[in-house]
Amino acid sequence: MTQLDQEQRNFILQSAIQAPSADNHHRIRFQVDADTIHIRYTEELLPQGGYKRVLALLSLGAVVENLSIAASRFGLGAQTTLLADPIQPRLAIQIRLQPAQAAADPLWQVIPLRHTNRQVRYRGPKLSAIERSDLDSAVGAYPSSQLIWLDDPAQRKQVLRLMRRAETARYRNPILHQEFFSAIRFDVGWHASCTEGLPPGALAVEPPLRPLFKLLRHWPVMRWANLLFGADHIMGLRVSDLPCRLAPNLGLLAVKNTDHPTVFDTGRAFQRLWLTLTNQGRVLQPMPASALYALEGVQAEDIPIKLQQDLAQGWKSSLGANIPLILFRVGVARPGKIMAGRPQPEFFLDMPPEHAH
Numbered sequence: 001m002t003q004l005d006q007e008q009r010n011f012i013l014q015s016a017i018q019a020p021s022a023d024n025h026h027r028i029r030f031q032v033d034a035d036t037i038h039i040r041y042t043e044e045l046l047p048q049g050g051y052k053r054v055l056a057l058l059s060l061g062a063v064v065e066n067l068s069i070a071a072s073r074f075g076l077g078a079q080t081t082l083l084a085d086p087i088q089p090r091l092a093i094q095i096r097l098q099p100a101q102a103a104a105d106p107l108w109q110v111i112p113l114r115h116t117n118r119q120v121r122y123r124g125p126k127l128s129a130i131e132r133s134d135l136d137s138a139v140g141a142y143p144s145s146q147l148i149w150l151d152d153p154a155q156r157k158q159v160l161r162l163m164r165r166a167e168t169a170r171y172r173n174p175i176l177h178q179e180f181f182s183a184i185r186f187d188v189g190w191h192a193s194c195t196e197g198l199p200p201g202a203l204a205v206e207p208p209l210r211p212l213f214k215l216l217r218h219w220p221v222m223r224w225a226n227l228l229f230g231a232d233h234i235m236g237l238r239v240s241d242l243p244c245r246l247a248p249n250l251g252l253l254a255v256k257n258t259d260h261p262t263v264f265d266t267g268r269a270f271q272r273l274w275l276t277l278t279n280q281g282r283v284l285q286p287m288p289a290s291a292l293y294a295l296e297g298v299q300a301e302d303i304p305i306k307l308q309q310d311l312a313q314g315w316k317s318s319l320g321a322n323i324p325l326i327l328f329r330v331g332v333a334r335p336g337k338i339m340a341g342r343p344q345p346e347f348f349l350d351m352p353p354e355h356a357h
């Protein structure tokens with residue numbers, strides 16, 4: 001049986017929480033019990049359907065991928081079981097660490113370097129055939145998801161229309177507006193980071209536009225700006241169309257169904273892809289809104305039915321039977337000065353650290 005020493009445990013948990021999450025908020029707790037790490041999701045999930053479930057599972061997958069890459073540094077294999085019960089909506093994951101079962105995965109070294117880069121302009125060059133094949137291998141570790149590049153001009157144009165439509169809705173629909181702005185920590189200002197939520201300084205908002213952007217968090221102001229000068233359209237262009245138009249590569253991960261294990265594995269594949277890109281000197285920004293709002297069951301989460309239907313139809317004509325889960329743009333750019341932070345690993349422990357191993 002493996003017994004993690006404190007340094008190993010801290011390294012593994014620290015690496016796990018360095019994974020991305022939709023709004024920089026890991027809703028999880030770890031319990032370390034001899035050779036097993038239990039991860040408990042702290043909120044209830046809908047058993048099926050909806051986009052919030054997908055965001056949660058993608059983020060959990062990324063956490064577990066980082067965790068198992070970090071464990072490999074110590075030669076530990078990480079046998080993972082998703083204990084999702086369709087009747088019981090709370091999720092749990094069990095990871096059994098197995099000594100001398102894994103070769104060190106060199107990706108552990110880039111876990112702290114990966115970040116979300118929201119610079120408007122990514123430079124080239126486009127990914128080479130060798131780089132693409134490395135990325136195919138990274139995603140291929142989880143065969144339920146498929147990596148699709150949207151670099152053909154006609155297809156990219158079609159996808160940009162869907163992305164614009166979904167991003168615009170974030171500024172036009174009061175519920176989506178509230179959800180988006182409530183994740184932004186305006187209380188920390190533009191020059192500091194925070195351990196949970198999105199620091200405004202990480203959003204690459206141009207300095208002269210910051211006061212206006214901050215004002216738009218108030219729904220009456222947003223509504224007024226939409227009526228007066230079409231702020232929702234301007235935002236849709238600025239946050240999705242323009243950056244994606246300029247990006248050397250635009251891609252997505254698609255699946256054939258959206259059950260828990262498939263979405264969770266897509267989160268793992270996405271994280272391997274992101275780390276591999278980081279290793280190649282590239283940066284990435286996830287932009288999944290157009291895929292998420294097209295999912296079945298999102299009406300129960302206040303996505304207007306017309307928006308869902310139009311997006312689903314658009315994706316079907318572009319991808320056929322493949323269901324897109326996460327879109328992203330890729331390129332070369334300098335990291336911003338402000339990045340999202342994380343709480344200490346102990347924050348996520350179910351037990352005080354002195355009892356946790």
Ligand SMILES: Cc1cc2nc3c(=O)[nH]c(=O)nc-3n(C[C@H](O)[C@H](O)[C@H](O)COP(=O)(O)O)c2cc1C
Binds near residue numbers: 024115117198339
């Ligand atoms: C499932 C998922 C969805 C995300 N969606 C977006 C998005 O729509 N726009 C965006 O700019 N970042 C998005 N992100 C990036 C997160 O905001 C980011 O990971 C988090 O703030 C932590 O920052 P970091 O990636 O720099 O560590 C997403 C991340 C995940 C895992």
